[in-house]
Amino acid sequence: MEKKLYGADIVVDSLRKHGIDLVFGIPGAKIDRLFEMLDGKDSADAPKLVVTRHEQNAIFMAQAYGRLTGKTGVAVATSGPGVGNLTTGIMTANAEGDPVLAVGGQVQRKDLHRATHQSTPSTEIMAPITQYSAEIQDPNNISEIMANAFEASQGTRKGAAFVSLPQDVDDAQVTEKPLPIYEKPKMGPADPADLAKLVELIKHSKMPVILIGQRGADENITRALQRLLHDYAFPVVETYQAAGVVSRDLEEQSYFGRIGLFRNQVGDQLLQQSDLVITVGYDPIEYEPRNWNKEGQLRIVNLDTLPAQIDNHFTPIMQLVGNLATSLDQLDHLLKGYEYPAAAQDQLATYKQQLDQDKKLQAPASNGVSHPLAVVQAIQENVTDDMYVTLDVGSHYIWMARHFRCYQPRHLMISNGMQTLGVGLPWAMVAAMLHPEHKAVAVCGDGGFLFSGAELATAVQHHLNVVTIVWNDGGHYDMVKFQEEMKYPQAAGVKFGDVDIVKYAESFGAAGLRVEQPEDLTAVLKKAFSMDGPVVVDVPVDYSNNKDLAANLIDSQLG
Incomplete structure (x- = not known):
């Protein structure tokens, strides 16, 4: 029957x-x-x-x-x-x-x-x-x-x-048989004639730069981009959601920072100097063109899977629509014999030096709690290239997006389209489910952590190897707070109250650790990464230098 x-x-x-x-x-x-x-x-x-x-x-x-x-x-x-x-x-x-x-x-x-x-x-x-x-x-x-x-x-x-x-x-009872598995549509490369024109534009440019966005960060496209970069030394600027597309072996040659919030980064400066910006899978919602092309003077070529949204600051001189991986492979083949302009190397070296200085920055002494740079560096020391790090939204995510290095796409997960509070822990839990052989790391502020902290019960139920690092500033929505303080005599509506993060974690059956003093930071994180199952680390943090994040803006405006 x-x-x-x-x-x-x-x-x-x-x-x-x-x-x-x-x-x-x-x-x-x-x-x-x-x-x-x-x-x-x-x-x-x-x-x-x-x-x-x-x-x-x-x-x-x-x-x-x-x-x-x-x-x-x-x-x-x-x-x-x-x-x-x-x-x-x-x-x-x-x-x-x-x-x-x-x-x-x-x-x-x-x-x-x-x-x-x-x-x-x-x-x-x-x-x-x-x-x-x-x-x-x-x-x-x-x-x-x-x-x-x-x-x-x-x-x-x-x-x-x-x-x-x-x-x-x-x-309801169904009488029709369900559909069989069907062939999915495939997209070919961009128009060959347009790819040939792009090659000529590149060959006649003094400083072409690749800006890689969220649609350019999947595995196939990343591999194609890396093949291109192995053959031709293009500088690359990543959006936050394209973090990790430049691999470790290409870092020295091609990594020129990330952009995604305030217009004051090395990547912003490089784009300003470029005479040809090649956007690959870029979506304006990640970082609006009015930020990185405020003057509207840049020559832009758009490579994407769909036509661009045109605005006053994003009017590409060419649009190449098609499969990004195959388009990049075609471009790689057509560029045979090309060498990046030697005349641009001095300027690129200056930008690279600025990035290296950022990487080597020493955390200044803070007020009895950990400085953000020290926390970033301690996380970097404990995270392998294969681990997944998910960022919630808050001041911590600006520090992490600027200073934390990652070398595989989708391994540093950031919400930069909606900047939605509460994503950090749920995202890390899924990374732990999909890749149980590695720790997954959620980096949260105390505010964002409490948005979804009840999922600790789910993490405990499934015994997920998730390390959640909570940057605790004593119960403030600090990303809002420090920006309000730059605009008004005082911040309003930003205090939600302090919470004992360790007791909160323990109440769900997770392990809870606290960094009691800054000099304990490295040891506490090392212990957290050595433990089995869900671990929450409460890191009291000193955000007194946060206004530096928005300092020296190219256009003196907040992003």
Whole structure:
């Protein structure tokens, strides 16, 4: 006798056919059959379900899954507030080019337009912040709507998709067979004639510079870029979300810093001096062109998977749209015999010297607690190239983005599209799930840590090897605080109160450590990295030098 198939079975079939092995979420009555299929007695071939403590963290975890694997991360939540709690994470993933699919429960179809319990126009809420938002109205359409949602999340601009699953569709018997595995579309390289023109532009430029962005930071594109850099010594500036695309062996030759907040970095200065900026997978949301091309005078060539958003500070003289990896390989071949201009070497050496000075900066004595530079250096000493480091948002992330070196793409994970508080711990947990052979490291401020700190319970439940380093300034939203102090007589609305981070961690069953005095920093972090399971380190930090982060701005304006 043929097994009856229900709506939930078809959803799980789609997940399985798209290679999804982890799903994150919180159950509820409107979507309970799907959770039964994911975690019940008949779920042996279903993706593993990770039940989180908040839907927002579930979608953050799906986002990390998407960024780290290239596949679509999946989060599932029930109707009404469950779906509502997904919105921040969906907005973040969509802005930052991470493929995610959220499946939200919904009331029965007969109740959709009544003022009934948890009835919400969820597809209308999600439409402006996703690539695709659809509600399933017929059980026999589940397979095709799921397929289109996956395709939308993996489009030329990767991002978020949302599918609303009414309770009676989830529970309905399905008569149509689910779609088979289908061939995914492939994109070819940019136009050959345009690539040839770019070669001529490069050969006639005095200081061409590559600006690599978030869409240029996946594994295949990074390998193609590194092949190009091994053949031709282009200087490269990374956006925050492209951190790590310049490998360790290419660092001395090609790494010229990162840009992503205040316009005062070596990378900003180099771009200003360039007579040809080649953007690769760059998205304006990472660091607006009005920051790095304020005068609007730079000659820009845009290599991307989709046409650029044109504005007053980003009007490329050429746009080469196509598969970035194959386009870079074609460019590598066409440039044969090219040598980077010798006349630019003195200026590049000056910029390299500035970067090296930043790398060797010694942390000044601080007020009985650790200086940010000392914390960055201590983290650097304990992190191997294979470990994943995730940054929450706050003052700490500026210090880390500027001074922490990373040599593999996606190994330093930063939210720089939405700058969303709370991502650090959930992201690190997924890195630990995907790569249990390495420690995963979450670097958080005390404010951002408390946004998602309840997930420590999930980390303990799954015995994840996550080291969470909390920069504790005594209960302030400091990234807001120090910028307000630069604009107003005093900061307002930035004090949320001190928390005993060690006791908080221990209450979940995690290990809690504290750096009691600055000279203990190295030893405490070394101990944390040697321990098994989730560890939280409370690091009291001195942020009195934070205004230096925004000092010497090229245009005397905050980013």
